[in-house]
Amino acid sequence: MFDVEKIREDFPILSREISGRPLIYLDNGATSQTPKCVVDHIADTYYRVNANVHRGVHTLSQEATDAHEAARRRVQQFIGAGSSSEVIFTRGTTEAINLVASSFGDEFLHDGDEIILTVMEHHANIVPWQLLQRRRNIKLRVVPIDERGDLNVDTYKSLFNGHTRLVGVAHVSNVLGTINPVREMIAYAHAQGVPVLVDGAQAVPHLRVNVQELDADFYVFSAHKVYGPTGIGVLYGKEKWLDAMPPYQGGGEMIAHVDFSGTTFGELPFKFEAGTPDYVGTSAFATALDYVDHIGLESIAAHENELLRYTTDRLQDIEGMRIFGTSEHKSSVISFLVDGIHHYDMGMLLDKLGVAVRTGHHCAQPLMTSLGIEGTVRASFAAYNTKAEAEAFVAAVKRVVQMFR
Numbered sequence: 181m182f183d184v185e186k187i188r189e190d191f192p193i194l195s196r197e198i199s200g201r202p203l204i205y206l207d208n209g210a211t212s213q214t215p216k217c218v219v220d221h222i223a224d225t226y227y228r229v230n231a232n233v234h235r236g237v238h239t240l241s242q243e244a245t246d247a248h249e250a251a252r253r254r255v256q257q258f259i260g261a262g263s264s265s266e267v268i269f270t271r272g273t274t275e276a277i278n279l280v281a282s283s284f285g286d287e288f289l290h291d292g293d294e295i296i297l298t299v300m301e302h303h304a305n306i307v308p309w310q311l312l313q314r315r316r317n318i319k320l321r322v323v324p325i326d327e328r329g330d331l332n333v334d335t336y337k338s339l340f341n342g343h344t345r346l347v348g349v350a351h352v353s354n355v356l357g358t359i360n361p362v363r364e365m366i367a368y369a370h371a372q373g374v375p376v377l378v379d380g381a382q383a384v385p386h387l388r389v390n391v392q393e394l395d396a397d398f399y400v401f402s403a404h405k406v407y408g409p410t411g412i413g414v415l416y417g418k419e420k421w422l423d424a425m426p427p428y429q430g431g432g433e434m435i436a437h438v439d440f441s442g443t444t445f446g447e448l449p450f451k452f453e454a455g456t457p458d459y460v461g462t463s464a465f466a467t468a469l470d471y472v473d474h475i476g477l478e479s480i481a482a483h484e485n486e487l488l489r490y491t492t493d494r495l496q497d498i499e500g501m502r503i504f505g506t507s508e509h510k511s512s513v514i515s516f517l518v519d520g521i522h523h524y525d526m527g528m529l530l531d532k533l534g535v536a537v538r539t540g541h542h543c544a545q546p547l548m549t550s551l552g553i554e555g556t557v558r559a560s561f562a563a564y565n566t567k568a569e570a571e572a573f574v575a576a577v578k579r580v581v582q583m584f585r
């Protein structure tokens with residue numbers, strides 16, 4: 181049984197007041213709040229287990245190593261990866277994509293090659309490829325969207341040619357909420373012999389993801405958007421790619437043998453994890469995944485979808501309301517503007533009413549440009565949001581609108 185009031189008890193921050201009003205946290209697309217079990221896990225690790233991993237013979241180091249590697253297997257299981265050595269820990273989605281752009285880019289991309297991206301990508305899946313363009317004369321081709329915020333799949337298919345080497349696509353848009361048909365897109369790319377990187381930052385918190393069923397070549401996401409700690413992310417990569425890719429950074433942990441006449445690199449996954457990893461964060465992340473599974477991702481998604489439908493319906497009653505992203509396949513994000521009210525003013529005034537939303541371009545400026553706007557107000561839901569909060573949010577938006585009328 182999904183009991184939202186009981187879930188809320190796990191998140192002490194939700195009892196905060198903002199400007200004398202109860203906090204209504206609707207900025208989950210930027211970061212989700214952290215349950216007590218995860219914070220306790222972090223404290224407990226520092227109080228009882230803390231030691232550097234992998235090289236120690238002493239008990240604490242072995243316990244820390246065991247917890248870190250158990251976390252890797254937990255992530256493997258959570259996303260349905262074939263092997264835990266295909267799970268690379270990074271600082272987040274951003275670092276994971278930079279790793280692929282740098283390492284895959286160096287090995288497999290040459291002058292004249294092309295990458296297909298979509299217009300709804302987060303800057304994290306655009307700028308790393310542009311940085312690569314400083315070293316390689318590669319072309320970025322962009323899939324557009326229709327008026328509902330769905331990708332134009334015919335155009336996607338038409339962008340492939342003999343130079344296409346990679347596709348990069350968000351599983352779920354952080355602005356529109358669109359759930360892209362990544363399985364079909366991957367199947368099509370594979371039929372052309374092209375691998376696919378999926379940015380799953382907005383998908384993993386809301387959808388059951390199985391990287392093997394999707395047949396994704398790379399799948400990336402961040403722990404802090406799935407009730408986990410900040411500073412941890414995951415790069416899943418098929419072994420055949422990761423094996424063929426050069427290291428991203430050099431240092432300790434990632435080597436087999438170092439000599440000034442030459443160094444040999446460690447096996448996967450360590451080849452891509454130079455330096456001391458955030459072993460406190462990784463094991464706390466495993467606790468977050470346990471937490472999610474304990475509630476049930478399907479129950480969380482059903483609850484969020486109810487809030488999405490309810491809130492969308494109520495917002496549409498407001499005169500001058502424009503909602504960006506009305507796909508039939510949509511996750512729990514609502515981006516909107518009200519005619520005559522700047523998104524920044526709306527966000528500031530909502531904050532005064534206790535409501536935390538995100539405003540601006542949401543790190544998706546090319547999407548904003550294609551929509552002909554500069555930014556939106558974005559409300560995004562998580563497991564702990566309630567219908568009462570959704571009602572209060574709609575009432576707060578109406579109050580702000582009245583101030584301007």
Ligand SMILES: *Cc1c(COP(=O)(O)O)cnc(C)c1O
Nearest residue numbers: 272273274302304354381382402
């Ligand atoms: C948040 C987000 C990112 C970036 O994640 P970081 O944790 O900041 O690295 C990338 N892509 C999408 C779709 C996102 O929502």
